[in-house]
Amino acid sequence: MKVVAFMDTVDRFRAAVDARDLAALDDLFTEGIRLYSPVKFTPFEGKEMVMGLFGVLLRTFEDFRYVGEYSGAAQTSAEGVTLPSAVLVFRATVGGKEIHGIDLLHFDEDGRITEFTVMVRPRSAVETLGEAVLKGLVAEGLA
Numbered sequence: 194m195k196v197v198a199f200m201d202t203v204d205r206f207r208a209a210v211d212a213r214d215l216a217a218l219d220d221l222f223t224e225g226i227r228l229y230s231p232v233k234f235t236p237f238e239g240k241e242m243v244m245g246l247f248g249v250l251l252r253t254f255e256d257f258r259y260v261g262e263y264s265g266a267a268q269t270s271a272e273g274v275t276l277p278s279a280v281l282v283f284r285a286t287v288g289g290k291e292i293h294g295i296d297l298l299h300f301d302e303d304g305r306i307t308e309f310t311v312m313v314r315p316r317s318a319v320e321t322l323g324e325a326v327l328k329g330l331v332a333e334g335l336a
Contacts, residue, residue, distance in 0.1 A: 198304030199277045200264065206298070206306070207259055207281065213251045219244060222306050229270055229310040231294075232323030236270075242335065243309070249329030253322070254292075257285040269299050269308050276300060276307070287325055290318040 202221055209217035219240075227236040228243045237246050261282035266275050281296040294313035301307040313319050330336035 199279065199300035202300060202304045202306065203262065203264070203279045203281070203298070207262075210251070210257070210259070215244065215248050215251060218247055220305075223301055226306060227271060227308050229308075230326075231311055231313045231319050232326060245333055245335045246326070246330070249326055249333060249335075253287055253325045253329055255286040257283060259283050267297065267299065270310065271308065287318065288321040290321045292318040292322065 205217065206221050209215075209221070222240050222243060224240050225238070226240055226243050227238050228246060229236045230246075237243050259281050263280040263282075265278060267278040268275050276299045278300065279298045281298070283292075283294050283296065285292045285294075292313055293315075294311060297310040297312070298306050299308040313322060327336060
């Protein structure tokens with residue numbers, strides 16, 4: 194896969210998140226995408242579930258902004274294969290708690306996101322985020 198393909202996806206992903214444009218995210222995910230969350234042991238699986246989760250996240254995060262970006266390759270969680278990847282560093286607020294985190298994105302041969310891992314610190318922010326996301330997922334009928 195060309196580096197350009199997944200870098201275009203990164204740019205489009207960041208623009209969609211910045212604009213809080215859920216519809217713009219739809220083309221960027223594979224049907225079988227897996228999202229590994231800091232608040233749930235097993236991944237969220239499938240485009241429908243991940244899109245629902247993103248709808249909740251886009252409403253939950255306050256002052257969300259990406260503050261850094263790295264690209265390269267990394268091993269996936271599920272298959273253990275090395276794929277083109279990007280790390281996006283972010284800052285946000287949830288329920289008055291400052292959050293510092295990263296999004297690790299893995300791309301398929303078409304440049305779409307096939308695996309997504311979120312890591313967040315500090316622990317108190319993870320707990321606050323987990324409570325807020327669960328409340329949103331329940332409200333959406335996803336949990």
